[in-house]
Amino acid sequence: MALRPLHELHHRRHGRNLGLGIVLAALIVIIFGLTMVKVQNGEFGRAPGTADSVTQRTEGQGG
Amino acid sequence: MSDASLDPTAAGQEAQFSDYFALLKPRVMTLVVFTALVGLLAAPDQVHPFVALCAILFIAVGGGASGALNMWWDADIDAVMRRTAKRPIPSGRVTGEEARGLGLALSGFSVMFLGLATNWVAAGLLAFTIFFYVVIYTMWLKRWTPQNIVIGGAAGAFPPMIGWAAATGGVSIESVLMFSLTFLWTPPHFWALALFMRKDYDNAGVPMLTVTHGRPSTRKHVFVYTIILAALALATGFTSAGGPLYLSVAIVLNAMFLKGAWDIWHRDEIMAETDNYAVEKGFFKLSLLYLFLHFGALLAEATIARLGILWGAL
Known part of the structure:
Protein backbone atom coordinates (compact mmCIF):
# COMPACT_ATOMS: atom_id res chain seq x y z
CA MET A 1 0.00 0.00 0.00
CA ALA A 2 1.39 3.38 -0.98
CA LEU A 3 2.26 5.88 1.72
CA ARG A 4 -0.13 8.79 1.82
CA PRO A 5 0.99 12.37 2.47
CA LEU A 6 0.54 13.66 5.99
CA HIS A 7 -2.80 15.16 6.82
CA GLU A 8 -2.82 18.94 7.28
CA LEU A 9 -3.63 18.27 10.96
CA HIS A 10 -0.16 16.80 11.50
CA HIS A 11 1.52 19.96 10.25
CA ARG A 12 -0.78 22.12 12.34
CA ARG A 13 -0.01 20.19 15.51
CA HIS A 14 3.69 19.70 14.85
CA GLY A 15 4.82 22.31 17.42
CA ARG A 16 2.47 20.96 20.06
CA ASN A 17 3.59 17.37 19.57
CA LEU A 18 7.24 18.34 19.52
CA GLY A 19 6.83 20.32 22.76
CA LEU A 20 5.10 17.42 24.47
CA GLY A 21 7.84 15.07 23.27
CA ILE A 22 10.52 17.31 24.78
CA VAL A 23 8.59 17.50 28.08
CA LEU A 24 8.30 13.70 28.25
CA ALA A 25 12.00 13.27 27.43
CA ALA A 26 12.88 15.78 30.17
CA LEU A 27 10.69 13.83 32.62
CA ILE A 28 12.64 10.64 31.86
CA VAL A 29 15.95 12.46 32.45
CA ILE A 30 14.65 13.90 35.76
CA ILE A 31 13.40 10.58 37.10
CA PHE A 32 16.59 8.79 36.04
CA GLY A 33 18.80 11.53 37.54
CA LEU A 34 16.88 11.61 40.82
CA THR A 35 17.08 7.82 41.08
CA MET A 36 20.84 7.87 40.52
CA VAL A 37 21.36 10.60 43.17
CA LYS A 38 19.16 8.81 45.71
CA VAL A 39 20.90 5.49 45.14
CA GLN A 40 24.35 7.08 45.45
CA ASN A 41 23.33 8.85 48.68
CA GLY A 42 21.86 5.63 50.08
CA GLU A 43 18.52 7.35 50.67
CA PHE A 44 16.47 4.36 49.54
CA GLY A 45 17.58 2.47 52.64
CA ARG A 46 16.24 5.06 55.06
CA ALA A 47 12.85 5.27 56.67
CA PRO A 48 11.02 8.47 55.63
CA GLY A 49 11.99 11.49 57.71
CA THR A 50 14.89 9.85 59.52
CA ALA A 51 18.10 10.99 57.94
CA ASP A 52 20.36 8.87 60.14
CA SER A 53 18.24 5.75 60.33
CA VAL A 54 20.62 3.77 58.11
CA THR A 55 23.54 4.55 60.39
CA GLN A 56 21.54 3.79 63.51
CA ARG A 57 20.26 0.51 62.10
CA THR A 58 23.75 -0.56 61.03
CA GLU A 59 25.18 0.32 64.42
CA GLY A 60 22.34 -1.52 66.16
CA GLN A 61 22.97 -4.68 64.16
CA GLY A 62 26.69 -4.48 64.80
CA GLY A 63 26.29 -4.10 68.55
CA MET B 1 -16.19 13.16 10.54
CA GLY B 170 11.20 22.32 58.28
CA VAL B 171 10.15 25.91 58.85
CA SER B 172 12.19 28.51 60.76
CA ILE B 173 12.23 32.22 61.59
CA GLU B 174 14.38 32.91 58.51
CA SER B 175 11.92 31.27 56.12
CA VAL B 176 8.95 32.98 57.80
CA LEU B 177 10.69 36.37 57.38
CA MET B 178 11.42 35.59 53.71
CA PHE B 179 7.71 34.77 53.35
CA SER B 180 6.83 38.10 55.02
CA LEU B 181 9.04 40.00 52.61
CA THR B 182 6.98 39.02 49.55
CA PHE B 183 3.70 38.90 51.49
CA LEU B 184 3.94 42.50 52.71
CA TRP B 185 5.55 43.75 49.51
CA THR B 186 2.59 42.65 47.35
CA PRO B 187 -0.08 45.11 48.64
CA PRO B 188 1.93 48.35 48.16
CA HIS B 189 3.16 47.02 44.79
CA PHE B 190 -0.35 46.28 43.44
CA TRP B 191 -2.13 49.21 45.06
CA ALA B 192 0.38 51.58 43.44
CA LEU B 193 -0.48 49.87 40.12
CA ALA B 194 -4.21 50.16 40.85
CA LEU B 195 -3.81 53.90 41.49
CA PHE B 196 -2.74 54.52 37.90
CA MET B 197 -4.47 51.55 36.17
CA ARG B 198 -7.92 51.73 37.72
CA LYS B 199 -10.13 51.22 34.66
CA ASP B 200 -9.35 47.52 34.20
CA TYR B 201 -10.39 46.45 37.69
CA ASP B 202 -13.51 48.67 37.62
CA ASN B 203 -14.70 46.98 34.41
CA ALA B 204 -14.15 43.48 35.82
CA GLY B 205 -16.05 44.19 39.05
CA VAL B 206 -13.16 43.00 41.22
CA PRO B 207 -13.40 44.85 44.57
CA MET B 208 -10.10 46.72 44.54
CA LEU B 209 -9.33 48.93 47.53
CA THR B 210 -9.24 51.98 45.24
CA VAL B 211 -12.92 51.37 44.37
CA THR B 212 -14.33 50.15 47.70
CA HIS B 213 -12.49 52.45 50.12
CA GLY B 214 -11.48 55.29 47.84
CA ARG B 215 -8.11 56.45 46.63
CA PRO B 216 -7.04 58.50 49.68
CA SER B 217 -7.55 55.37 51.83
CA THR B 218 -5.52 53.29 49.35
CA ARG B 219 -2.68 55.80 49.58
CA LYS B 220 -2.74 55.49 53.38
CA HIS B 221 -2.80 51.68 53.12
CA VAL B 222 0.31 51.77 50.88
CA PHE B 223 2.18 53.74 53.54
CA VAL B 224 1.09 51.55 56.49
CA TYR B 225 2.01 48.31 54.74
CA THR B 226 5.36 49.80 53.69
CA ILE B 227 6.22 50.60 57.33
CA ILE B 228 5.52 47.01 58.43
CA LEU B 229 7.40 45.70 55.38
CA ALA B 230 10.46 47.85 56.16
CA ALA B 231 10.55 46.63 59.78
CA LEU B 232 10.44 42.96 58.76
CA ALA B 233 12.87 43.44 55.87
CA LEU B 234 15.42 44.93 58.26
CA ALA B 235 14.75 42.22 60.87
CA THR B 236 15.70 39.58 58.26
CA GLY B 237 19.18 41.10 58.25
CA PHE B 238 19.74 40.02 61.86
CA THR B 239 18.96 36.33 61.22
CA SER B 240 21.33 33.67 59.93
CA ALA B 241 20.09 34.33 56.37
CA GLY B 242 21.13 38.00 56.54
CA GLY B 243 24.42 39.77 57.06
CA PRO B 244 26.20 43.11 56.52
CA LEU B 245 25.67 43.12 52.74
CA TYR B 246 21.95 42.36 53.03
CA LEU B 247 21.54 44.95 55.80
CA SER B 248 23.25 47.66 53.73
CA VAL B 249 21.01 46.94 50.73
CA ALA B 250 17.90 46.74 52.95
CA ILE B 251 18.60 50.07 54.69
CA VAL B 252 19.00 51.95 51.39
CA LEU B 253 16.03 50.30 49.65
CA ASN B 254 13.67 50.64 52.58
CA ALA B 255 14.56 54.30 53.04
CA MET B 256 13.73 54.89 49.36
CA PHE B 257 10.56 52.79 49.57
CA LEU B 258 9.35 54.59 52.70
CA LYS B 259 10.02 57.95 51.05
CA GLY B 260 7.99 56.86 48.00
CA ALA B 261 5.11 55.58 50.16
CA TRP B 262 5.16 58.83 52.18
CA ASP B 263 4.95 60.86 48.94
CA ILE B 264 2.04 58.74 47.70
CA TRP B 265 0.18 59.27 50.98
CA HIS B 266 0.67 63.03 50.86
CA ARG B 267 -0.71 63.46 47.33
CA ASP B 268 -4.24 63.81 46.09
CA GLU B 269 -5.78 62.98 42.75
CA ILE B 270 -5.38 66.49 41.37
CA MET B 271 -1.63 66.44 42.04
CA ALA B 272 -1.36 62.90 40.63
CA GLU B 273 -3.25 63.72 37.44
CA THR B 274 -1.17 66.85 36.92
CA ASP B 275 2.05 64.86 36.56
CA ASN B 276 0.33 61.75 35.10
CA TYR B 277 0.88 59.67 38.27
CA ALA B 278 4.66 60.07 38.09
CA VAL B 279 5.19 59.32 41.81
CA GLU B 280 2.92 56.24 41.76
CA LYS B 281 4.60 54.92 38.61
CA GLY B 282 8.04 55.58 40.11
CA PHE B 283 7.06 53.74 43.29
CA PHE B 284 5.78 50.80 41.24
CA LYS B 285 9.06 50.56 39.31
CA LEU B 286 11.04 50.83 42.54
CA SER B 287 8.93 48.02 44.03
CA LEU B 288 10.10 45.66 41.27
CA LEU B 289 13.71 46.49 42.04
CA TYR B 290 13.02 46.34 45.78
CA LEU B 291 12.03 42.67 45.83
CA PHE B 292 14.66 41.58 43.34
CA LEU B 293 17.49 43.28 45.22
CA HIS B 294 16.40 42.00 48.65
CA PHE B 295 16.36 38.41 47.48
CA GLY B 296 19.50 39.07 45.42
CA ALA B 297 21.26 40.27 48.59
CA LEU B 298 20.10 37.15 50.47
CA LEU B 299 21.47 35.04 47.62
CA ALA B 300 24.76 36.94 47.78
CA GLU B 301 24.97 36.37 51.55
CA ALA B 302 24.36 32.64 51.04
CA THR B 303 27.03 32.50 48.33
CA ILE B 304 29.55 34.37 50.51
CA ALA B 305 28.83 31.99 53.41
CA ARG B 306 29.32 28.94 51.14
CA LEU B 307 32.54 30.34 49.74
CA GLY B 308 33.72 30.99 53.30
CA ILE B 309 33.07 27.35 54.23
CA LEU B 310 34.87 26.18 51.09
CA TRP B 311 37.77 28.55 51.80
CA GLY B 312 37.99 27.29 55.38
CA ALA B 313 38.02 23.67 54.19
CA LEU B 314 41.01 24.27 51.90
Whole structure:
Protein backbone atom coordinates (compact mmCIF):
# COMPACT_ATOMS: atom_id res chain seq x y z
CA MET A 1 0.00 0.00 0.00
CA ALA A 2 1.39 3.38 -0.98
CA LEU A 3 2.26 5.88 1.72
CA ARG A 4 -0.13 8.79 1.82
CA PRO A 5 0.99 12.37 2.47
CA LEU A 6 0.54 13.66 5.99
CA HIS A 7 -2.80 15.16 6.82
CA GLU A 8 -2.82 18.94 7.28
CA LEU A 9 -3.63 18.27 10.96
CA HIS A 10 -0.16 16.80 11.50
CA HIS A 11 1.52 19.96 10.25
CA ARG A 12 -0.78 22.12 12.34
CA ARG A 13 -0.01 20.19 15.51
CA HIS A 14 3.69 19.70 14.85
CA GLY A 15 4.82 22.31 17.42
CA ARG A 16 2.47 20.96 20.06
CA ASN A 17 3.59 17.37 19.57
CA LEU A 18 7.24 18.34 19.52
CA GLY A 19 6.83 20.32 22.76
CA LEU A 20 5.10 17.42 24.47
CA GLY A 21 7.84 15.07 23.27
CA ILE A 22 10.52 17.31 24.78
CA VAL A 23 8.59 17.50 28.08
CA LEU A 24 8.30 13.70 28.25
CA ALA A 25 12.00 13.27 27.43
CA ALA A 26 12.88 15.78 30.17
CA LEU A 27 10.69 13.83 32.62
CA ILE A 28 12.64 10.64 31.86
CA VAL A 29 15.95 12.46 32.45
CA ILE A 30 14.65 13.90 35.76
CA ILE A 31 13.40 10.58 37.10
CA PHE A 32 16.59 8.79 36.04
CA GLY A 33 18.80 11.53 37.54
CA LEU A 34 16.88 11.61 40.82
CA THR A 35 17.08 7.82 41.08
CA MET A 36 20.84 7.87 40.52
CA VAL A 37 21.36 10.60 43.17
CA LYS A 38 19.16 8.81 45.71
CA VAL A 39 20.90 5.49 45.14
CA GLN A 40 24.35 7.08 45.45
CA ASN A 41 23.33 8.85 48.68
CA GLY A 42 21.86 5.63 50.08
CA GLU A 43 18.52 7.35 50.67
CA PHE A 44 16.47 4.36 49.54
CA GLY A 45 17.58 2.47 52.64
CA ARG A 46 16.24 5.06 55.06
CA ALA A 47 12.85 5.27 56.67
CA PRO A 48 11.02 8.47 55.63
CA GLY A 49 11.99 11.49 57.71
CA THR A 50 14.89 9.85 59.52
CA ALA A 51 18.10 10.99 57.94
CA ASP A 52 20.36 8.87 60.14
CA SER A 53 18.24 5.75 60.33
CA VAL A 54 20.62 3.77 58.11
CA THR A 55 23.54 4.55 60.39
CA GLN A 56 21.54 3.79 63.51
CA ARG A 57 20.26 0.51 62.10
CA THR A 58 23.75 -0.56 61.03
CA GLU A 59 25.18 0.32 64.42
CA GLY A 60 22.34 -1.52 66.16
CA GLN A 61 22.97 -4.68 64.16
CA GLY A 62 26.69 -4.48 64.80
CA GLY A 63 26.29 -4.10 68.55
CA MET B 1 -16.19 13.16 10.54
CA SER B 2 -17.52 15.62 13.03
CA ASP B 3 -14.21 16.24 14.85
CA ALA B 4 -13.64 20.00 14.68
CA SER B 5 -9.88 19.46 14.96
CA LEU B 6 -9.89 17.97 11.44
CA ASP B 7 -11.42 21.14 10.04
CA PRO B 8 -8.63 23.14 8.34
CA THR B 9 -10.60 26.36 8.88
CA ALA B 10 -10.10 25.88 12.62
CA ALA B 11 -6.33 26.21 12.20
CA GLY B 12 -6.28 29.82 13.41
CA GLN B 13 -7.87 28.76 16.70
CA GLU B 14 -5.67 25.69 17.21
CA ALA B 15 -3.90 25.78 20.57
CA GLN B 16 -0.14 25.67 20.25
CA PHE B 17 2.34 24.47 22.86
CA SER B 18 3.00 28.10 23.78
CA ASP B 19 -0.69 28.54 24.69
CA TYR B 20 -0.54 25.71 27.22
CA PHE B 21 2.73 27.15 28.54
CA ALA B 22 1.08 30.59 28.84
CA LEU B 23 -1.54 28.99 31.14
CA LEU B 24 1.27 28.45 33.66
CA LYS B 25 1.87 32.24 33.90
CA PRO B 26 5.59 32.13 33.01
CA ARG B 27 6.24 35.68 34.24
CA VAL B 28 4.94 34.84 37.70
CA MET B 29 6.93 31.62 37.48
CA THR B 30 10.20 33.54 37.16
CA LEU B 31 9.54 35.19 40.54
CA VAL B 32 8.65 31.79 42.01
CA VAL B 33 11.85 30.22 40.66
CA PHE B 34 14.06 33.07 41.89
CA THR B 35 12.63 33.32 45.42
CA ALA B 36 12.46 29.53 45.85
CA LEU B 37 16.09 29.29 44.76
CA VAL B 38 17.10 31.92 47.31
CA GLY B 39 15.16 30.08 50.04
CA LEU B 40 16.86 26.81 49.12
CA LEU B 41 20.38 28.25 48.94
CA ALA B 42 20.04 30.42 52.05
CA ALA B 43 19.16 27.35 54.13
CA PRO B 44 21.91 25.99 56.39
CA ASP B 45 21.54 22.44 55.02
CA GLN B 46 22.91 21.64 51.59
CA VAL B 47 21.18 19.47 49.05
CA HIS B 48 22.61 17.70 46.02
CA PRO B 49 22.70 20.16 43.06
CA PHE B 50 20.53 17.89 40.90
CA VAL B 51 17.95 17.49 43.68
CA ALA B 52 18.00 21.28 44.16
CA LEU B 53 17.43 21.79 40.43
CA CYS B 54 14.51 19.34 40.47
CA ALA B 55 13.03 20.91 43.62
CA ILE B 56 13.03 24.36 41.98
CA LEU B 57 11.48 22.87 38.85
CA PHE B 58 8.69 21.14 40.81
CA ILE B 59 7.97 24.30 42.82
CA ALA B 60 7.78 26.25 39.53
CA VAL B 61 5.45 23.63 38.01
CA GLY B 62 3.26 23.76 41.13
CA GLY B 63 3.11 27.55 40.85
CA GLY B 64 2.28 27.20 37.15
CA ALA B 65 -0.46 24.67 37.91
CA SER B 66 -2.14 27.11 40.29
CA GLY B 67 -1.85 29.75 37.55
CA ALA B 68 -3.68 27.45 35.09
CA LEU B 69 -6.45 26.78 37.65
CA ASN B 70 -6.68 30.52 38.30
CA MET B 71 -7.10 31.18 34.57
CA TRP B 72 -9.79 28.49 34.35
CA TRP B 73 -11.82 30.02 37.19
CA ASP B 74 -11.24 33.67 36.24
CA ALA B 75 -11.84 33.33 32.48
CA ASP B 76 -14.94 35.56 32.73
CA ILE B 77 -12.98 38.38 34.43
CA ASP B 78 -10.00 37.96 32.09
CA ALA B 79 -12.28 38.43 29.06
CA VAL B 80 -13.29 41.96 30.12
CA MET B 81 -9.89 43.23 31.27
CA ARG B 82 -7.65 44.67 28.53
CA ARG B 83 -4.51 43.32 30.24
CA THR B 84 -5.80 39.72 30.26
CA ALA B 85 -8.21 39.52 27.30
CA LYS B 86 -5.61 37.85 25.06
CA ARG B 87 -4.95 34.99 27.47
CA PRO B 88 -5.51 31.49 25.98
CA ILE B 89 -8.99 30.88 27.43
CA PRO B 90 -10.72 34.23 26.77
CA SER B 91 -9.20 34.30 23.27
CA GLY B 92 -10.75 30.87 22.59
CA ARG B 93 -7.53 28.96 21.85
CA VAL B 94 -7.79 26.72 24.94
CA THR B 95 -11.01 25.59 26.63
CA GLY B 96 -11.62 26.07 30.34
CA GLU B 97 -11.83 22.30 30.80
CA GLU B 98 -8.41 21.81 29.24
CA ALA B 99 -6.91 24.43 31.57
CA ARG B 100 -8.56 22.80 34.58
CA GLY B 101 -7.30 19.36 33.56
CA LEU B 102 -3.77 20.64 33.01
CA GLY B 103 -3.81 22.54 36.33
CA LEU B 104 -5.06 19.57 38.34
CA ALA B 105 -2.65 17.13 36.69
CA LEU B 106 0.37 19.38 37.20
CA SER B 107 -0.66 20.11 40.80
CA GLY B 108 -0.67 16.40 41.65
CA PHE B 109 2.53 15.81 39.71
CA SER B 110 4.49 18.69 41.29
CA VAL B 111 3.47 17.90 44.89
CA MET B 112 4.16 14.17 44.55
CA PHE B 113 7.53 14.66 42.87
CA LEU B 114 8.67 17.38 45.27
CA GLY B 115 7.86 15.01 48.14
CA LEU B 116 9.79 12.17 46.52
CA ALA B 117 12.74 14.37 45.55
CA THR B 118 13.10 16.25 48.85
CA ASN B 119 10.70 15.76 51.77
CA TRP B 120 6.98 15.81 52.57
CA VAL B 121 7.11 19.06 54.58
CA ALA B 122 8.11 20.91 51.41
CA ALA B 123 5.53 18.95 49.40
CA GLY B 124 2.83 19.76 51.98
CA LEU B 125 3.71 23.46 51.82
CA LEU B 126 3.49 23.36 48.01
CA ALA B 127 0.11 21.60 48.18
CA PHE B 128 -1.12 24.19 50.68
CA THR B 129 0.14 27.03 48.44
CA ILE B 130 -1.79 25.67 45.44
CA PHE B 131 -4.93 25.17 47.58
CA PHE B 132 -4.57 28.63 49.11
CA TYR B 133 -4.11 30.40 45.77
CA VAL B 134 -6.83 28.51 43.90
CA VAL B 135 -9.53 27.92 46.52
CA ILE B 136 -9.03 30.55 49.24
CA TYR B 137 -7.88 33.40 46.97
CA THR B 138 -9.23 32.80 43.45
CA MET B 139 -12.53 31.05 44.18
CA TRP B 140 -13.47 32.62 47.50
CA LEU B 141 -11.92 35.93 48.50
CA LYS B 142 -10.78 37.64 45.27
CA ARG B 143 -14.27 38.76 44.28
CA TRP B 144 -15.48 39.28 47.83
CA THR B 145 -13.01 41.42 49.76
CA PRO B 146 -10.94 44.49 48.87
CA GLN B 147 -8.11 42.87 50.86
CA ASN B 148 -7.86 40.35 47.96
CA ILE B 149 -4.38 41.62 47.08
CA VAL B 150 -3.13 40.92 50.62
CA ILE B 151 -4.48 37.36 50.52
CA GLY B 152 -3.20 36.72 46.99
CA GLY B 153 0.20 37.99 48.10
CA ALA B 154 0.39 35.26 50.71
CA ALA B 155 0.18 32.59 48.01
CA GLY B 156 2.98 34.23 46.05
CA ALA B 157 5.10 34.49 49.18
CA PHE B 158 5.36 30.77 49.91
CA PRO B 159 8.08 29.73 47.37
CA PRO B 160 11.14 30.79 49.47
CA MET B 161 9.59 28.98 52.43
CA ILE B 162 9.14 25.85 50.28
CA GLY B 163 12.71 26.14 49.01
CA TRP B 164 13.97 26.43 52.61
CA ALA B 165 11.84 23.43 53.65
CA ALA B 166 13.15 21.42 50.69
CA ALA B 167 16.68 21.84 52.09
CA THR B 168 16.02 21.66 55.84
CA GLY B 169 12.81 19.63 56.11
CA GLY B 170 11.20 22.32 58.28
CA VAL B 171 10.15 25.91 58.85
CA SER B 172 12.19 28.51 60.76
CA ILE B 173 12.23 32.22 61.59
CA GLU B 174 14.38 32.91 58.51
CA SER B 175 11.92 31.27 56.12
CA VAL B 176 8.95 32.98 57.80
CA LEU B 177 10.69 36.37 57.38
CA MET B 178 11.42 35.59 53.71
CA PHE B 179 7.71 34.77 53.35
CA SER B 180 6.83 38.10 55.02
CA LEU B 181 9.04 40.00 52.61
CA THR B 182 6.98 39.02 49.55
CA PHE B 183 3.70 38.90 51.49
CA LEU B 184 3.94 42.50 52.71
CA TRP B 185 5.55 43.75 49.51
CA THR B 186 2.59 42.65 47.35
CA PRO B 187 -0.08 45.11 48.64
CA PRO B 188 1.93 48.35 48.16
CA HIS B 189 3.16 47.02 44.79
CA PHE B 190 -0.35 46.28 43.44
CA TRP B 191 -2.13 49.21 45.06
CA ALA B 192 0.38 51.58 43.44
CA LEU B 193 -0.48 49.87 40.12
CA ALA B 194 -4.21 50.16 40.85
CA LEU B 195 -3.81 53.90 41.49
CA PHE B 196 -2.74 54.52 37.90
CA MET B 197 -4.47 51.55 36.17
CA ARG B 198 -7.92 51.73 37.72
CA LYS B 199 -10.13 51.22 34.66
CA ASP B 200 -9.35 47.52 34.20
CA TYR B 201 -10.39 46.45 37.69
CA ASP B 202 -13.51 48.67 37.62
CA ASN B 203 -14.70 46.98 34.41
CA ALA B 204 -14.15 43.48 35.82
CA GLY B 205 -16.05 44.19 39.05
CA VAL B 206 -13.16 43.00 41.22
CA PRO B 207 -13.40 44.85 44.57
CA MET B 208 -10.10 46.72 44.54
CA LEU B 209 -9.33 48.93 47.53
CA THR B 210 -9.24 51.98 45.24
CA VAL B 211 -12.92 51.37 44.37
CA THR B 212 -14.33 50.15 47.70
CA HIS B 213 -12.49 52.45 50.12
CA GLY B 214 -11.48 55.29 47.84
CA ARG B 215 -8.11 56.45 46.63
CA PRO B 216 -7.04 58.50 49.68
CA SER B 217 -7.55 55.37 51.83
CA THR B 218 -5.52 53.29 49.35
CA ARG B 219 -2.68 55.80 49.58
CA LYS B 220 -2.74 55.49 53.38
CA HIS B 221 -2.80 51.68 53.12
CA VAL B 222 0.31 51.77 50.88
CA PHE B 223 2.18 53.74 53.54
CA VAL B 224 1.09 51.55 56.49
CA TYR B 225 2.01 48.31 54.74
CA THR B 226 5.36 49.80 53.69
CA ILE B 227 6.22 50.60 57.33
CA ILE B 228 5.52 47.01 58.43
CA LEU B 229 7.40 45.70 55.38
CA ALA B 230 10.46 47.85 56.16
CA ALA B 231 10.55 46.63 59.78
CA LEU B 232 10.44 42.96 58.76
CA ALA B 233 12.87 43.44 55.87
CA LEU B 234 15.42 44.93 58.26
CA ALA B 235 14.75 42.22 60.87
CA THR B 236 15.70 39.58 58.26
CA GLY B 237 19.18 41.10 58.25
CA PHE B 238 19.74 40.02 61.86
CA THR B 239 18.96 36.33 61.22
CA SER B 240 21.33 33.67 59.93
CA ALA B 241 20.09 34.33 56.37
CA GLY B 242 21.13 38.00 56.54
CA GLY B 243 24.42 39.77 57.06
CA PRO B 244 26.20 43.11 56.52
CA LEU B 245 25.67 43.12 52.74
CA TYR B 246 21.95 42.36 53.03
CA LEU B 247 21.54 44.95 55.80
CA SER B 248 23.25 47.66 53.73
CA VAL B 249 21.01 46.94 50.73
CA ALA B 250 17.90 46.74 52.95
CA ILE B 251 18.60 50.07 54.69
CA VAL B 252 19.00 51.95 51.39
CA LEU B 253 16.03 50.30 49.65
CA ASN B 254 13.67 50.64 52.58
CA ALA B 255 14.56 54.30 53.04
CA MET B 256 13.73 54.89 49.36
CA PHE B 257 10.56 52.79 49.57
CA LEU B 258 9.35 54.59 52.70
CA LYS B 259 10.02 57.95 51.05
CA GLY B 260 7.99 56.86 48.00
CA ALA B 261 5.11 55.58 50.16
CA TRP B 262 5.16 58.83 52.18
CA ASP B 263 4.95 60.86 48.94
CA ILE B 264 2.04 58.74 47.70
CA TRP B 265 0.18 59.27 50.98
CA HIS B 266 0.67 63.03 50.86
CA ARG B 267 -0.71 63.46 47.33
CA ASP B 268 -4.24 63.81 46.09
CA GLU B 269 -5.78 62.98 42.75
CA ILE B 270 -5.38 66.49 41.37
CA MET B 271 -1.63 66.44 42.04
CA ALA B 272 -1.36 62.90 40.63
CA GLU B 273 -3.25 63.72 37.44
CA THR B 274 -1.17 66.85 36.92
CA ASP B 275 2.05 64.86 36.56
CA ASN B 276 0.33 61.75 35.10
CA TYR B 277 0.88 59.67 38.27
CA ALA B 278 4.66 60.07 38.09
CA VAL B 279 5.19 59.32 41.81
CA GLU B 280 2.92 56.24 41.76
CA LYS B 281 4.60 54.92 38.61
CA GLY B 282 8.04 55.58 40.11
CA PHE B 283 7.06 53.74 43.29
CA PHE B 284 5.78 50.80 41.24
CA LYS B 285 9.06 50.56 39.31
CA LEU B 286 11.04 50.83 42.54
CA SER B 287 8.93 48.02 44.03
CA LEU B 288 10.10 45.66 41.27
CA LEU B 289 13.71 46.49 42.04
CA TYR B 290 13.02 46.34 45.78
CA LEU B 291 12.03 42.67 45.83
CA PHE B 292 14.66 41.58 43.34
CA LEU B 293 17.49 43.28 45.22
CA HIS B 294 16.40 42.00 48.65
CA PHE B 295 16.36 38.41 47.48
CA GLY B 296 19.50 39.07 45.42
CA ALA B 297 21.26 40.27 48.59
CA LEU B 298 20.10 37.15 50.47
CA LEU B 299 21.47 35.04 47.62
CA ALA B 300 24.76 36.94 47.78
CA GLU B 301 24.97 36.37 51.55
CA ALA B 302 24.36 32.64 51.04
CA THR B 303 27.03 32.50 48.33
CA ILE B 304 29.55 34.37 50.51
CA ALA B 305 28.83 31.99 53.41
CA ARG B 306 29.32 28.94 51.14
CA LEU B 307 32.54 30.34 49.74
CA GLY B 308 33.72 30.99 53.30
CA ILE B 309 33.07 27.35 54.23
CA LEU B 310 34.87 26.18 51.09
CA TRP B 311 37.77 28.55 51.80
CA GLY B 312 37.99 27.29 55.38
CA ALA B 313 38.02 23.67 54.19
CA LEU B 314 41.01 24.27 51.90
